[in-house]
Amino acid sequence: MKTERRHTFRASGRWLLLMIVAFVASVMSLSAHATSTCNDASNNNALNAGTIAVPVGAAAGMTVSTLTPVNFIVQCRFLATGSQNTSTDLTGKLSITNPLAGGFSDVYQTNISGLGVRYTVNSPGAQCNITNQTIQNGSLTFTCTFNGAINGPYTQYSIYITASLVVTGPIASGASTLSSAPVVAFSLTTIDSGGPWSQQPAYSGAAAGTLTHATCSVSQASVSVDLPTADSNNLGSIGATTAPKAFALTLSCQTGSIVLITLTDSVNPANRGTALQLAPGSTAAGVGIQILNSAGTPVSFGADSAAPGNTNQWSIGTSPDGTLQVPLTARYVRTGSVTAGTVKALATFTMSYQ
CATH class of the missing domain: 2.60.40.1090 (Fimbrial-type adhesion domain)
Incomplete structure (x- = not known):
C-alpha cells in the first residue's frame, strides 16, 4: 500500500512539472514575437529639370542633364512589448509602367518626343543591396535588413534615386516644355508581415522644365x-x-x-x-x-x-x-x-x- 502511494505521487509530480515547462515556453515565445510595420517617406517627388540645352547633333543615348539625387526614405519599426531587439528583411520594388524608349531597357518616355529619363538607384552602407542600379524593363527589386528595439522608433534607410535626361531620338528645334515624367511606384514585402503592400510613389509623374534644342x-x-x-x-x-x-x-x-x-x-x-x-x-x-x-x-x-x-x-x-x-x-x-x-x-x- 505504501509503495502504490509513492508511485502515484511521483507520476502526479512529473505531470505538473511538464505542464509548468510547457506554459513557460509558451509565454517566452509570445514575448519574443514582434510584427514590423514599414513604409516610405520623402515620396511623391516631382522631376524638376530646370533649363536643359541640347546641342546640335545630339545622338541617341546622350545624357543631357543629371539631376540632384532624391533621398527616398524606407523605414521600419517593430510592434509588440518587451525589451528584445529584433530584425526583419524588407523587399522593396520600384516599378514604372510608362513605355520604354525604343532601343533602351532602362530609359522611359517623357512628354517630349526624343527625350527620356533614366533612374539610377543607390543606397549607402551595407543594409540595402543597391549600387548604381537602374530600373530595367519596368522594375527594380532590392532587399534591406532592418534591426530595432520592439516598440522603438522607426529605423530609416536612405535610397537615393538620380534622374538623368537622355536623348532617345530626334528632338524638335526650339524650346519644349517638360510637363510629365514616368511615375516610379513603390511596394514592399516583409518576412513577418507579408505583402506586397503598395506605398506612395517615389516620383509622382509631375515634371517641370524647359528643353532648348540648339539649331x-x-x-x-x-x-x-x-x-x-x-x-x-x-x-x-x-x-x-x-x-x-x-x-x-x-x-x-x-x-x-x-x-x-x-x-x-x-x-x-x-x-x-x-x-x-x-x-x-x-x-x-x-x-x-x-x-x-x-x-x-x-x-x-x-x-x-x-x-x-x-x-x-x-x-x-x-x-x-x-x-x-x-x-x-x-x-x-x-x-x-x-x-x-x-x-x-x-x-x-x-x-x-x-
Missing part, C-alpha cells in the same frame, strides 16, 4: 575685331562715332527654326545701352564701342539668356541647312572726356530658337 552651333568660338586708330579730333562731341569696320558671326545650322540673338556686355552685364564699356587693360577713356546690325542700327545689349523675349533680343532669320552668316560692324563712340590710349571691349552672344 545652330558656332563655327568660330571667338571673333576678334581690330579697329583702326581713331583721331580724337573726329570725335568732337559726346555721341560722335567713327567709320565702322565689318565683321561677322558664322553659324552652322539645321533647318526648322527662327534664330534669335542677344549680345551681352561682358564687362558690365547689366548694361542695356548701345556702347560697350572698356575692359580692364584699356588706357583710353571717354570712348566706347558700338556694334551695329545689318541695317546699320546700334545694337542694345541684354542679359546672357536664351529665354524667349529676353530684353534686346532680335531675330537674325530662319536657320538654313548649312552656314548662317550674321553680318555686323563695330565702331568707336564718344561717351565723355576723351583721353588717348588703347581700347578693349568684350561682348558675348546667346542664341534662342522659335
